[in-house]
Amino acid sequence: MRLTTKGRYAVTAMLDLAIHARQGPVSLSDISGRQAISLSYLEQLFAKLRRNGLVESIRGPGGGYRLSRQDHEINVAEIVDAVNETIDATRCNQKGDCHDGEKCLTHHLWMDLSDQIHGFLSGISLNHLVDRRETLEISRRQGRKGERISALAEED
Numbered sequence: 001m002r003l004t005t006k007g008r009y010a011v012t013a014m015l016d017l018a019i020h021a022r023q024g025p026v027s028l029s030d031i032s033g034r035q036a037i038s039l040s041y042l043e044q045l046f047a048k049l050r051r052n053g054l055v056e057s058i059r060g061p062g063g064g065y066r067l068s069r070q071d072h073e074i075n076v077a078e079i080v081d082a083v084n085e086t087i088d089a090t091r092c093n094q095k096g097d098c099h100d101g102e103k104c105l106t107h108h109l110w111m112d113l114s115d116q117i118h119g120f121l122s123g124i125s126l127n128h129l130v131d132r133r134e135t136l137e138i139s140r141r142q143g144r145k146g147e148r149i150s151a152l153a154e155e156d
Contacts, residue, residue: 015126015135017067018129021071027065028065089111091110
């Protein structure tokens with residue numbers, strides 16, 4: 001099973017957005033700084049997330065992005081699907097040509113595993129992740145790190 005960087009970064013960025021949503025629209029540059037994800041990569045991901053109705057963009061000063069629905073209404077599988085990521089445990093990309101052009105002996109096992117993983121991720125909302133103690137601790141640490149970086153930049 002392989003979830004690529006695209007899917008991982010999309011989930012990370014959406015979780016960051018959900019955590020900071022109470023403060024108003026969140027800029028991609030803020031997410032980029034906190035999560036160490038390239039701004040241009042975030043722009044590509046958020047274009048897909050917006051097209052799939054998961055985020056809304058707010059223009060103008062103080063603009064940025066916000067969730068298009070409540071965080072308890074958005075699940076991790078939706079985010080992964082929105083960025084055209086597949087959760088696939090097969091070696092044939094679910095095509096069924098894994099053994100000399102035919103299905104291999106374990107093809108259906110790996111298909112079932114892929115379905116189970118997708119179902120598992122469908123049951124986890126952004127709100128569930130935001131409410132985890134570990135998530136909040138990491139977010140606070142990232143915030144302190146960002147404050148230190150901002151303070152150093154102001155000193156220059």
